[in-house]
Amino acid sequence: MALNSNIPDGPIQQKWDKHRAELKLVNPANKRKYNVIVVGTGLAGASAAATLAELGYNVSAFTYHDSARRAHSIAAQGGINAAKNYQNDGDSVWRLFYDTIKGGDFRARESNVYRLAQVSTSIIDQCVAQGVPFAREYGGYLSNRSFGGAQVSRTFYARGQTGQQLLIGAYQALQRQVGLGKVKLHNKQEMMDLIVVDGRARGIVTRDMVTGKVQSHMADAVVLATGGYGNVFYLSTNAMACNVTATYRAHKRGAFFANPCYTQIHPTCIPQSGDYQSKLTLMSESLRNDGRIWVPKQKGDTRSPDQIPETERDYYLERKYPSFGNLSPRDIASRAAKEVCDEGRGVGPGGLGVYLDFSDAIRRLGEKTIADRYGNLFEMYERITGENPYKVPMRIYPAVHYTMGGLWVDYNLMSNVPGLFVLGEANFSDHGANRLGASALMQGLADGYFVIPYTIGGYFANGGLQAVGNDSQEARTAVQESEQKIAALLALNGKRSPTSFHRELGKIMWDKCGMARNEQGLKEALKRIPELREEFWQNVKIPGSGAELNQSLELGLRVADFLEFAELMCFDALQRNESCGGHFREEYQTEDGEAKRNDDEYCYAAAWEYNGVGATPTLHKEDLSFDNVKLATRSYK
Amino acid sequence: MNLRLHIWRQSGPDAQGMLKTYDVQNVSEHMSFLEMLDVLNEDLLTKGEIPVAFDHDCREGICGTCGMVINGRPHGPLVRTTACQLHMRTFKDGDEIYIEPWRARAFPVMRDLIVDRGSFDRIIQKGGFVSVNTGNAQDGNAIPISKKDADRAMDAAACIGCGACVAACPNSSAMLFTAAKVGHLGSLPQGQTERSTRAMNMVLQMDAEGFGACTNHYECEAACPKGISAEFIAQMNKDFVASAFGGRD
Ligand SMILES: Cc1cc2nc3c(=O)[nH]c(=O)nc-3n(C[C@H](O)[C@H](O)[C@H](O)COP(=O)(O)OP(=O)(O)OC[C@H]3O[C@@H](n4cnc5c(N)ncnc54)[C@H](O)[C@@H]3O)c2cc1C
Numbered sequence: 001m002a003l004n005s006n007i008p009d010g011p012i013q014q015k016w017d018k019h020r021a022e023l024k025l026v027n028p029a030n031k032r033k034y035n036v037i038v039v040g041t042g043l044a045g046a047s048a049a050a051t052l053a054e055l056g057y058n059v060s061a062f063t064y065h066d067s068a069r070r071a072h073s074i075a076a077q078g079g080i081n082a083a084k085n086y087q088n089d090g091d092s093v094w095r096l097f098y099d100t101i102k103g104g105d106f107r108a109r110e111s112n113v114y115r116l117a118q119v120s121t122s123i124i125d126q127c128v129a130q131g132v133p134f135a136r137e138y139g140g141y142l143s144n145r146s147f148g149g150a151q152v153s154r155t156f157y158a159r160g161q162t163g164q165q166l167l168i169g170a171y172q173a174l175q176r177q178v179g180l181g182k183v184k185l186h187n188k189q190e191m192m193d194l195i196v197v198d199g200r201a202r203g204i205v206t207r208d209m210v211t212g213k214v215q216s217h218m219a220d221a222v223v224l225a226t227g228g229y230g231n232v233f234y235l236s237t238n239a240m241a242c243n244v245t246a247t248y249r250a251h252k253r254g255a256f257f258a259n260p261c262y263t264q265i266h267p268t269c270i271p272q273s274g275d276y277q278s279k280l281t282l283m284s285e286s287l288r289n290d291g292r293i294w295v296p297k298q299k300g301d302t303r304s305p306d307q308i309p310e311t312e313r314d315y316y317l318e319r320k321y322p323s324f325g326n327l328s329p330r331d332i333a334s335r336a337a338k339e340v341c342d343e344g345r346g347v348g349p350g351g352l353g354v355y356l357d358f359s360d361a362i363r364r365l366g367e368k369t370i371a372d373r374y375g376n377l378f379e380m381y382e383r384i385t386g387e388n389p390y391k392v393p394m395r396i397y398p399a400v401h402y403t404m405g406g407l408w409v410d411y412n413l414m415s416n417v418p419g420l421f422v423l424g425e426a427n428f429s430d431h432g433a434n435r436l437g438a439s440a441l442m443q444g445l446a447d448g449y450f451v452i453p454y455t456i457g458g459y460f461a462n463g464g465l466q467a468v469g470n471d472s473q474e475a476r477t478a479v480q481e482s483e484q485k486i487a488a489l490l491a492l493n494g495k496r497s498p499t500s501f502h503r504e505l506g507k508i509m510w511d512k513c514g515m516a517r518n519e520q521g522l523k524e525a526l527k528r529i530p531e532l533r534e535e536f537w538q539n540v541k542i543p544g545s546g547a548e549l550n551q552s553l554e555l556g557l558r559v560a561d562f563l564e565f566a567e568l569m570c571f572d573a574l575q576r577n578e579s580c581g582g583h584f585r586e587e588y589q590t591e592d593g594e595a596k597r598n599d600d601e602y603c604y605a606a607a608w609e610y611n612g613v614g615a616t617p618t619l620h621k622e623d624l625s626f627d628n629v630k631l632a633t634r635s636y637k
Numbered sequence: 638m639n640l641r642l643h644i645w646r647q648s649g650p651d652a653q654g655m656l657k658t659y660d661v662q663n664v665s666e667h668m669s670f671l672e673m674l675d676v677l678n679e680d681l682l683t684k685g686e687i688p689v690a691f692d693h694d695c696r697e698g699i700c701g702t703c704g705m706v707i708n709g710r711p712h713g714p715l716v717r718t719t720a721c722q723l724h725m726r727t728f729k730d731g732d733e734i735y736i737e738p739w740r741a742r743a744f745p746v747m748r749d750l751i752v753d754r755g756s757f758d759r760i761i762q763k764g765g766f767v768s769v770n771t772g773n774a775q776d777g778n779a780i781p782i783s784k785k786d787a788d789r790a791m792d793a794a795a796c797i798g799c800g801a802c803v804a805a806c807p808n809s810s811a812m813l814f815t816a817a818k819v820g821h822l823g824s825l826p827q828g829q830t831e832r833s834t835r836a837m838n839m840v841l842q843m844d845a846e847g848f849g850a851c852t853n854h855y856e857c858e859a860a861c862p863k864g865i866s867a868e869f870i871a872q873m874n875k876d877f878v879a880s881a882f883g884g885r886d
């Protein structure tokens with residue numbers, strides 16, 4: 001099957017305007033005749049559901065949380081980018097576009113990224129109008145900070161709680177529509193499957209997490225905004241419940257999964273402290289504005305940091321990348337940290353850590369200013385580690401944070417299954433092989449507020465949708481299959497907990513498909529994962545029944561999907577014989593250890609088609625063309 | 638350290654609940670409180686018992702999902718700290734710990750430590766927003782907002798919707814939660830247009846949900862993990878009185 005990305009023609013600056021002008025419209029009176037299912041109420045889902053309802057569509061929104069406000073977007077700390085150029089420092093739509101393409105290591109689709117940069121400015125306006133309390137300067141104007149991979153200051157923030165405030169804005173807009181009766185919100189409902197009828201996405205199967213009831217919901221289009229799959233690694237900065245089920249189930253129903261191996265390892269997380277560790281905590285990248293990263297020059301130097309004189313410290317990012325320094329992009333900063341730790345210069349227990357030191361900034365700006373900027377992050381650090389970062393440098397280590405891969409979508413954010421739209425972290429569209437800080441929030445809201453409201457209308461206006469009900473064969477079969485899967489899991493009554501399998505899978509993935517990968521390791525993983533999956537299906541233990549609130553069952557179902565999905569990631573990583581962004585293949589590096597891309601052979605998005613559990617998936621390539629930005633070796637030196 | 642836990646077990650909304658006692662061994666001081674419960678649950682599960690159901694997600698103190706009363710205090714002994722951010726270094730070997738769900742009429746227990754907080758969403762639906770459709774906005778800098786006002790709005794907006802304020806209140810009032818939203822929007826120019834009706838509509842919904850009245854105990858403020866100030870309650874009362882004259886819609 002040929003992938004058609006449906007990129008409008010014409011100059012990149014005009015594509016989106018032109019496309020909007022050409023999209024067929026649904027007239028206002030007809031909009032209420034269309035039912036739209038939105039799965040997920042994070043930034044992408046909540047903004048989409050609210051906006052579609054404002055336009056007049058009938059929206060049903062689903063989340064596995066007890067409230068729409070709890071989506072993982074809430075945890076984003078640092079900020080959101082927008083090309084406002086309020087700082088008069090030379091920012092522009094073009095520059096944001098360029099930085100994102102370059103940051104993504106030339107593996108994203110130009111047209112989508114340009115549109116993202118274009119609508120970024122409207123996002124800020126919309127959020128301000130909703131009452132999002134962005135940080136302000138004394139004069140009353142919006143304040144900005146800098147983030148990695150950019151030399152301009154374009155990041156808007158609300159203390160260290162930007163994601164929370166943006167999500168609350170979208171959540172409030174959503175609740176307003178619920179109050180007006182335009183959105184039916186289904187909390188505590190987990191999507192188990194996608195229902196495809198006549199080749200189009202027409203509904204979903206859900207499990208009620210309180211009563212256990214499995215049922216179908218039908219609609220004219222399905223929008224997935226279900227977030228990323230970083231928890232395949234077990235330990236990540238993602239919230240505990242984040243999982244791949246929704247997108248993976250859609251993949252099993254025909255949707256192509258693109259670039260699953262592109263995962264982002266964030267350089268500034270609190271190091272792991274023990275085996276019981278359930279998740280890792282991010283320290284926002286914004287800290288790198290004022291914190292300096294270093295390790296001792298000497299191997300195995302166990303002196304306390306204040307005993308190590310300036311001359312015996314290696315500020316390795318400043319040394320290696322003088323123009324970006326501590327603000328080098330994430331993939332580069334993470335790998336650099338791994339490198340110094342591998343050399344035996346890491347600090348803290350097990351030598352898996354580097355210092356993030358604020359003493360210079362505190363001397364320069366005073367403790368109060370630092371507290372103003374990062375107070376809550378410092379508090380959080382102290383609560384977790386018991387150490388006071390105003391006094392001793394933080395210890396940080398890279399951790400899995402974000403997944404650039406996701407379901408393949410065209411310019412309209414529609415997957416190859418007509419009627420299935422995918423937004424936010426769940427799609428693959430804008431970040432290529434590496435995402436720049438503060439760009440995920442921007443993308444989620446761009447997709448939800450400003451893209452899908454237009455493109456979904458174009459899909460409906462093209463017509464051809466027959467009525468399909470819950471009694472259709474496809475819906476009944478899908479419900480039965482989900483019920484059978486639940487029954488099968490509960491019947492196993494083995495010896496091991498779902499968590500123990502999850503942890504083991506995570507370790508395989510981190511070791512073999514993590515910050516650095518190689519052919520041999522990936523092949524080993526491809527051998528180990530099916531074995532582990534087999535054991536899972538013989539030996540997992542899930543107490544209780546399906547007809548009640550059963551958290552072990554919820555976890556078991558998610559882990560079962562991770563155990564299939566992990567293989568897909570390894571296939572993808574193995575296929576890509578180059579290093580780019582978050583995908584670092586050890587065989588492909590320059591002499592000084594930088595990622596070595598291979599544009600002649602790999603300048604494409606890899607979209608995978610499902611062929612059955614354990615079967616090798618089929619690769620479809622979307623060739624990426626760079627007509628506006630010249631393909632170049634990424635350099636932050 | 639070794640600990641003895643007394644945990645509320647209740648198999649469903651209509652079931653009878655009771656405290657059950659569990660011993661946990663070799664707890665590391667670096668564990669979080671929820672990780673300690675994870676360890677207990679793994680143990681229960683492998684023994685074929687049903688693990689303790691508790692709500693949690695971000696484990697970073699921001700999503701507001703976790704919530705349990707620990708030794709009589711919502712979110713436990715540390716001030717301005719959610720249960721998920723509480724670490725075991727706060728406890729010592731041999732401690733007995735009582736763990737119970739939020740108790741309030743408007744928060745029915747679903748299972749063990751999990752309660753239904755849907756009532757909070759319904760309060761927001763009555764006015765906890767600015768009525769602005771997507772696409773209506775003017776430039777973000779066209780509305781200058783003094784740093785003071787923006788900071789005040791942010792102080793209130795920091796509420797995570799956890800419900801500890803309700804659990805702490807002898808009357809199970811949701812005043813602090815509701816006032817935080819009214820205070821957030823009321824501190825900003827964008828929130829003024831609907832200010833007169835917002836407080837009224839939200840407070841009426843609060844009553845309809847079965848939350849109690851506020852009789853100024855300030856337990857809410859003490860229990861709030863985000864340090865939301867009870868001053869916002871005073872501000873909401875003013876808005877409420879103003880809207881009683883202006884009428885509701
Ligand atoms: C700690 C942390 C800090 C971050 N900081 C920043 C930052 O400063 N700036 C930035 O730009 N980005 C940041 N990010 C990334 C960013 O937060 C996320 O990429 C983004 O919020 C994802 O939004 P989303 O709407 O796509 O998905 P999410 O917010 O993850 O929402 C997913 C939704 O889908 C629902 N869902 C999923 N599966 C199902 C299912 N099967 N059934 C029913 N519902 C389902 C969930 O309930 C939820 O409502 C950060 C990420 C982390 C982990």
Ligand code: SF4
Nearest residue numbers: 796797799800802861
């Ligand atoms: S006011 Fe405080 S205690 Fe109450 S819900 Fe908000 S954060 Fe929780």
Ligand code: FES
Nearest residue numbers: 694696701703721
């Ligand atoms: S789990 Fe999110 S606040 Fe505790």
